Every structure is written in structure tokens, then in C-alpha cells.
Amino acid sequence: MKLFSAPVSPFVRKAVLAVHELGLNDKVEIVKGDYNDESSDLFKCSPIGKIPAMAAPDGINLCDSQLIVAYLDAQSDQAELLPASGSARWEALASEALADGLMDAGVDVMREVRRPEGTISSEIEQKFRDRAVAVLDRFEQEAASYGDEFHVGRISLLCALDYFSFRFADMEWQKGRPNLVAWHAKFTDRASAKATHPATWTL
Ligand SMILES: N[C@@H](CCC(=O)N[C@@H](CS)C(=O)NCC(=O)O)C(=O)O
Secondary structure, X not given: OEEEEOXXXXXXXXXXXXXXXXXXXXOOEEEEOOOOOOOOHHHHXXXXXXXXXXXXXXXXXXXXXXXXXXXXXXXXXOOOOOOOOHHHHHHHHHHHHXXXXXXXXXXXXXXXXXXXXXXXXXXXXXXXXXXXXXXXXXXXXXXXXXXXXXXHHHHHHHXXXXXXXXXXXXXXXXXXXXXXXXXHHHHOXXXXXXXXXXXXXXX
């Protein structure tokens, strides 16, 4: 399996972290995905041109981090990142989608501030920053009831929080969110989290 990736992307980190959790390092080749070059192998795998994307056996091309993690989970007996059924499954998926939304808001802010000078909209930047704050506040409420499970939803949340620390230290997501800080502290030293941290992970 070939996983198209790039450093810092929180969506890529989610997939790579899952590879570690599931013990699939020998089965997944992590390669650079160049989303600026439409003739690159990334686009042959996924014409959407976003990372992560994964070329799996039997010509199956997977082009979204949720799908990639679900696929990887099905290839491993080492752990279960996506609960098989019932409310646990839907809670995990709902939490993953919410955390992905937090990542999206961060990526949207970065896209806006990287536009050419004179075309950057501070309103648009602020809109996505406000969205991120609203999602962080929702997670602060929910984190009070989180246990020790480390499923797709929690993996996505960890990746989103570390991405915000890395890109938007000024936002201080930790401020006024003690439940989230306590939850984050429980998982930040996990081997898979340390091996994939945005400050150090490279291809
Ligand atoms: N919903 C997608 C989002 C992936 C995404 O937004 N990736 C960004 C990098 S963080 C990307 O490829 N951007 C390049 C582009 O949009 O051209 C997922 O979960 O995989």
C-alpha cells in the first residue's frame, strides 16, 4: 500500500498515526504526495489531489483520511480504531468528523493568510478562526466524559489539537479548556503520537 503524504498536514498525521497504532509500518509505504503537480503520482491515485490518499491492492484508490483509517483498521488485528457497531461506532465517527472540521478550519485559515498580499481577507480568516473556537468549545464540553479509549475520533482530535499548537500558538486552545488539556496530556506521550508529531515528523 502506498500512502501519499506530506509533513505537518493533520489529515496525513491521522493516517500515519493509525499505521503505527495498527502495526502496519511494514505494509504501508509512505511517499510524498505533490498536490501542486497534476502530473504526479498523487493525482494518478486521486484526481482530487489532496493528501492523504492511498493506493491499496486490487486497484482500490482511497482519497480521504476517514476512509483510509477505516481501511487500515480492517487490515489489522493489532487494535480496533473504529468500533465495529452500535453507539460506540457512531460516537467515534461523529467525533472524528468534528475533529476533522477543526482541522479544516485551520487549513482554511492557512490558505487565506497565504494568499497574495492585498487579496487576503481578514473577515474570512476571522470566520474560520471563530469556527475553530466553536469546535474547541464543543470538545471542551465533551472531553469531560472521555475515557481512555483511543479510537478514530480521539486520534483525529489529538492531531487537530497538535496542529493548532503548531500553526496557531497565538490561539492558545488550552486557555479556559481544562478538560481538553487533561485529555490531551493522557495521550501526548503515546509512541504513535510522538513518532508523528508535526514539529518533528518528516518524510
Ligand atoms: N477531507 C480530507 C481533507 C484533506 C486535506 O484538506 N488535505 C490538505 C492538506 S492538510 C490538502 O491536500 N491540500 C492541498 C490542496 O487542497 O490543494 C481528508 O480528510 O483527507
